[in-house]
Amino acid sequence: MFTIYNFIIQIISVLIIPLALISKKIKKGVVGREKTFEFLKSCIEPKDQIFWFHCASLGEYEQGLPVFKFFKKKYPKVKIVLSFFSPSGYEVKKDNYLTPLTVYLPLDTKKNAINFIKILNPKMVVFVKYDLWPNYLKILNNCDAKVFLISALFTPNHYFFKWYGKLLSKVLLSFDQIFTQDEDSKKLLKSLGISKVSVCGDTRYDRVLKQLEKKVNFESIEKFIDKKTCLIAGSTWQQDHELLIQYINKNPNKIKLIIAPHEINYKEIIKLKNKFKNTAELYSNFDNKYVHQKETLVVDCIGILKQLYKYANIAYVGGGMGNNGLHNSLEPAVYGIPIIIGKNYKKFPEAVDMISNGGMKSVRNYKEFQNCLNYFIDNKKIRQECGNKNKEFIEANKGATQIISKKIEEFLKN
Structure with a gap:
């Protein structure tokens, strides 16, 4: 052999x-x-x-x-x-x-x-x-x-x-x-x-708990969110983008979206930004004075996603809608927020467990994504309950x- x-x-x-x-x-x-x-x-x-x-x-x-x-x-x-x-x-x-x-x-x-x-x-x-x-x-x-x-x-x-x-x-x-x-x-x-x-x-539980010790603040992110409900979509791929674009374009002014694609390719980033109906801006181009007027922020740099999750009310973790592999769902979980993922997650034990615990939801298509996201947006108490389950899950596995x-x-x- x-x-x-x-x-x-x-x-x-x-x-x-x-x-x-x-x-x-x-x-x-x-x-x-x-x-x-x-x-x-x-x-x-x-x-x-x-x-x-x-x-x-x-x-x-x-x-x-x-x-x-x-x-x-x-x-x-x-x-x-x-x-x-x-x-x-x-x-x-x-x-x-x-x-x-x-x-x-x-x-x-x-x-x-x-x-x-x-x-x-x-x-x-x-x-x-x-x-x-x-x-x-x-x-x-x-x-x-x-x-x-x-x-x-x-x-x-x-x-x-x-x-x-x-x-x-x-x-x-x-x-x-x-x-x-x-x-x-x-x-x-x-x-x-x-x-x-x-x-x-899994050593990743210890790793993400260390995130909480880092006191990194992003003033421009705080101004962008402007005290509104915020969805952060991390490590996303094309199949994930289709859900997010459709939702934002159909539901203007309902939620603030921060999207951090898995691959940073300038041409593809610009294409993604332009698919949002004039509501999106690149992180690198943000003007603090007008930042609150935008609805979507496209992160065009690497290395800050895990710190950004602390600003989210809801997280979407990419990779599960296609066959790229689900990305790290523990990074948002440690901040005590509910998480939405795609349909392909069975190879990821932490996702299986968090879904079983009730802190994470899996969606198979746009209709399920829309219903799930609206449910979290409209129910603050449910968001908090699901988020607490995720935080407790992290603590239990350290x-x-x-x-x-x-x-x-x-x-x-x-």
Whole structure:
């Protein structure tokens, strides 16, 4: 199976070059990966002790960050290498306070894996969730590094549990310990003969609770809302936009909308703004003097969404109307507000739980979205009840960071 896998990776490494000519996102990844080895060689000396943290993208970074912070503080002399696979993670977090050694992870060829791990010679390695690369894990299995997987989440649909992936699943034995989010993931791993597993929960709950400690205020946002009911729609895609545009254009002056698209592309942002009937403005163009006269604010920058949610009376989290994947619904939940999402959410345990608890509502089409939003707008008491359920849910699930960090530390001491 490894032979077939390596053959596929080699094909991908060839095909990705012409694809980079037509996709800016792919091009960023290709160009970035070409610089990884040279950059690391210039920054790492043989005497350095290295902790390597790997994340697929921005979501996994946010998930792993509470644990990363713990070890940065605990071991200040250790150099941290942070790697991303996706440009949407690297481009946002290449300049971070955690480490200057932030890189793209080279493609998972055997040669790349050997070279990368030889340069780092890491003392500890942490992977987040399920971005697992067989060649890297196979090479790590022959090293002295302590290797961990945190906030792991598996379903029967993961390729490790399919007939064609069971042989590759043996690389999971490379981990000294796997920390899963739920009991179901542990049971699935047990079916593969993986026994070094602990159920510790999701570190994102600890991460979003930290948001409450940040006292960031946006005067222009306060003036824009002007004490009216405000819906903040975060990490939205085209299918989400269709609902929001239709509602605002059919219901003028009923609600203030702040919309933060998942992808910031200037041409697409302008198109989106223009679909709102002369009621929208870009965040970057806001004039505080006239800001209250607008009905819709389109956020055309990154990095502020999680702070903006505190101004919302209602949140809409994007990704669930299509197949892009539901985005982080814990970020608005921590502020004690009700949440609306699309129809595709079953792969996200936190969404399933919040819907079950009554703090989140799922909609399948515009009619359901309209009815749900109107219900929240017209019933302040219901908004507060649903929001409180979400806040209590966050509080009830905190603590994974401390459990995981202490257990990893025990391994490092042995």
